[in-house]
Amino acid sequence: MAKRRSKELTEEDLKQLVFQKNPQVKFKRKAGIITIIREQNHPIQKFFRKMHMRIPEESYLELDPYCSFVFSKINGRRNAYDIGRELVEKFPEADQFRYTRLILFLQQIENVDHLIERVPSSEQKIA
Numbered sequence: 001m002a003k004r005r006s007k008e009l010t011e012e013d014l015k016q017l018v019f020q021k022n023p024q025v026k027f028k029r030k031a032g033i034i035t036i037i038r039e040q041n042h043p044i045q046k047f048f049r050k051m052h053m054r055i056p057e058e059s060y061l062e063l064d065p066y067c068s069f070v071f072s073k074i075n076g077r078r079n080a081y082d083i084g085r086e087l088v089e090k091f092p093e094a095d096q097f098r099y100t101r102l103i104l105f106l107q108q109i110e111n112v113d114h115l116i117e118r119v120p121s122s123e124q125k126i127a
Contacts, residue, residue, distance in 0.1 A: 011081060014099060018119040019106060020076035025115050027071075034068040036061040036115065066091060070105060076119055080106060 026037040038059045045055050063071060069090055073083045084102050088095045109115040 009099060009103065014081035014084070014103075015079045016121060017080040017103075017106070018076065018078070018121075019074045019080075019110065019116040020119050021071075021074055022115055022117050029068075029072070032065065032068060034063045034071050036063065036113075066094065067105065070102065071109070071115070074116055 026039075028035050028037065038061065040055060040057055040059055049055050049057075066087070069087060070083060073086060078086075080099070080102060084098050087102065088098055094101070106116070110118060
């Protein structure tokens with residue numbers, strides 16, 4: 001099997017990646033740390049709650065300082081390139097592999113966790 005080579009992202013590619021927070025996601029900010037609040041309302045969970053099982057109605061996902069910073073910068077106008085530059089200004093130790101890690105994190109919270117969504121290029125607002 002041949003290895004698939006990943007295309008290197010250019011500066012222009014990073015400037016095209018603009019995300020906004022999913023409006024259905026609840027979160028709270030305390031001392032610079034963001035906590036994502038997820039409702040636990042699956043029908044099976046509701047059934048077991050009626051059976052007096054201890055199943056919380058909400059689960060909490062606390063982001064670390066890096067992730068909290070990135071999540072707070074996502075607003076529908078900033079692109080991945082600008083967020084990466086601001087990340088290095090706040091956390092100088094994050095300079096090595098900053099865009100690789102940033103893109104992986106953004107893809108994770110977009111595709112798996114559904115916390116953010118990509119803004120189509122025709123709707124991008126001028127910063």
